[in-house]
Amino acid sequence: MEPHTHLALHHTRAAELQAQADAYRLAAGTKRPSELRTRLGWTLVEVGLRLASAPKVAVAH
Template identity: 50%
Template sequence: MPFSDVHLQLHAIRATELQTEAATYHPHPHGFRPRLGWLLVELGLRLLEHPTRAHIRPV
């Protein structure tokens, strides 16, 4: 078996290991998405409180 075939086999084995690891990974429930969602809610509420400051300038 040539060196390049062994090298590709090692990459394939490692890729399989990483895929298995990724499939079992569960991020913390209080991660980025909920914080971003609440930030957007807070922003929306602030815009409702001060509608005159909510002007959007064209780019």
């Protein structure tokens, strides 16, 4: 496939996906993305804290 043809198809598909995302965002309302963003943010904070904390050493008896 020609590189220019491939690039044109890529741009067309990207525009279609963006239009679908915009339509979904409008249908879902404006409140949900911020809730999702907040939940994702706190999840990332939790993961970061788990990675930063010292690992617990298992004690064999």
